[in-house]
Amino acid sequence: MALTQFKRLLIRSVRQLCERKAYLFCMIVVPVGMAFFFLSLLGEGLPLDVPTAVVDLDNSTLSRNITRNLSTVETIDISMKLSSFDEAMQKVRGGEIFGFFYIPADLQKDALAGNTPTISYYSNMTYFVPGTLAYKGFKTMAVTASGAIVQGKLVDAGIGQSTADVLLQPVVIDINGIGNPWMNYSYYLTPSFVSGVLELMIFLVTIFSICMEMKSGTSPEWLRMSNGSIVGAVMGKLLPQTIVFWIVGLFLNVLLFKFYHFPMNGSWLWMSVAMIIYVMACQGFALLVVSVVPNMRLALSICSLTGILAFSVAAFSYPVQSMYGAVGIFSYILPVRYYFLIYIDQALNGLDVYYSRYYFVALLVFVALPFVALRNLRRHALNPVYIP
């Protein structure tokens, strides 16, 4: 195929891209728009100040002290003081609060008399993040409250203040989160979901643009323009899209790491290389699907299914190691999984690229894979049949 021919093919596909506003929407507006959506929604990093309540049936110095201390806990916001357990449960069911701290009557009296009363706290776990945050806030408070009493007793028994402090907590396990000591939720969700959306849109656009040739019956002409070479035809079709997605992908990297200061402990170079291969890997995956199943509806269905499942299966929030074996394997057939692992290794943990070598290889395999099945696509392109 001569260069001029390839140029004509390119011009043809650029014209097709410009003819439909849907392409512009899917290739640029959706990936960039969704990135801004995540950045704006998750901007805080952690949804602190969980609405919670306290039920204080004791009303003693001790219980008022606990209540006061509760309101200083960072993760929760005591937005209500309620007078009974039932009332609190009702507020939970109505969704006004995500948990409450329950102080029984006679707490102070029993505690000082050595009757070990029980304070309890209720967290609504139907919403995972606020439920967990409420639980953590309550637990800290409950432990501190009883600790304060123990300490007081120890000092009263004649042990020095500093020894009493140690006795309260002889062993401290200091937990250091590597790469993300702030436990910022957005550092996981934003990059993984943004790249997941990018993958999904690349899948759909790739398949849609190729199958439209067959739907509108122009695929024989398309092949004729590349002298019957399906590789040339596909390249002419996809290269303009590749370039647009590259620009979008690299822009997203700059947006996250430069403007929004996401952790970038590794090299820009490798993250950019990863993005460039990732875009082609996604196209390769879609091309493989459409070559094996050259039916627009089926191919789009398969890619929507996998593209959406990727958000769960590729394990951004739930580890593959904990899934059933068969399901876990499924997560390895999606490009986004490898891109996510590269992000963790390179950007978050700043490891040497050596440790991510297999992920890069995996992405390259996706790029190469469709070539085994392109012949099938050629056969269907020569005799286009559209199945609605």
Add this chain to the structure above:
Amino acid sequence: MNSLTRNIGNWFSYAAKVWRREFYLVTHDAGALIFFVLLPLFYPVVYTVIYNPEVVRDLPVAVVDNSRTAESRELVRMLDATPAIKLGGYAADMEEARTRMAEKDVFGVVEIPEDYARKIGRGEQVVVNFYSDMSLLLRYRSFVSALTDVQLATGAQIRQELMNQTGLSLAASSGSPINNEAYFLGDTEQGFASFIIPGIVVLILQQSMLLGITLLGGTASERRRKNRGVDPMAIPGAPASATVIGKAMCYTVIYLPLAIYILHFIPEWFNLPHEGSAVDYLLFIFPMLLASSFLGLTLCRFVKEREMAFLLIVFTSVLLLFLSGLTWPRYAMSDLWHWVGDCIPVVWGVEGFIRINSNGASLAENATAFYWLWGLSAVYFVLAWIYFRSLKRKARGVGNLNQ
């Protein structure tokens, strides 16, 4: 008076005809059937299977034991005994441990200081460092709760020993003067599936419906283009309002059995939280299905081609997953996103269903969401009606030209 009753009768007969025709179109379109039937049947099962192991356990952790004493081995033994942590072998130094972490052999490292046993013996506070891999927050969370338990347990044990040594016997020394108990509401096992599936299934209801409706809408749009603005499969003469209502009834009725399957049987089969009464959540879900139908018909305006449904609808599932507050609570959203979420049926649907299903709330306790859903039904009905009226006008325009 007579003509009024006749008009009303006509209107109903048109709506019924549209309903029947739409049902025919749905059942004779493989694509629509996949969205309307297959997707709601299989997707919930797929999701439940993914998350069903529920909790994260036995995470391998490397130990750098600089103390090498009976005390430090005791600490390691206690860590290993927690459900979350599994001993992944010893490492000679932090360097080696870090390499093993980079190789993904282990997800955490415990570094026990050289003076661990000595400090405990002297009654000084000792700090043990734990380094957690942060590639997944869920893993980190499991570590934190396991380590907190171990810290409290070793603390109590050491305190007891020191007390005995010093000959002090205090009533309060053995335990704490106040007990505390944590209760988990809704998702009592704190499992991941139990938390996420009840929300996801409602999302599947709306999204599969929108996909199906816009697919049919795109197909109708292609038919109109081929026939100069007239859809040969439409009921001629049907008023726009009867068309919208007839179609919406068709979709809603198809979805009622699916809703029972998704909202009742899925939680039952997979042992997910399932507290609420069936009457409450089915009554609750009806306006959501209705509002989703009207929303779908409104969206048909943007779908000019059958397969465009995929391009325009699929990605919104991700958007709606977040707007629904499932992963990021709604109270923490800015006014803008809160407001956008308010306008989408499934956001209220997820919220209400989770409360009824998992927390055992009643329909009355979810009155706000229920009224919003009816309100959204009304709004989207009007928007869909405006669109279908404009289609009808265009078709009439073409008809006039032909004469």
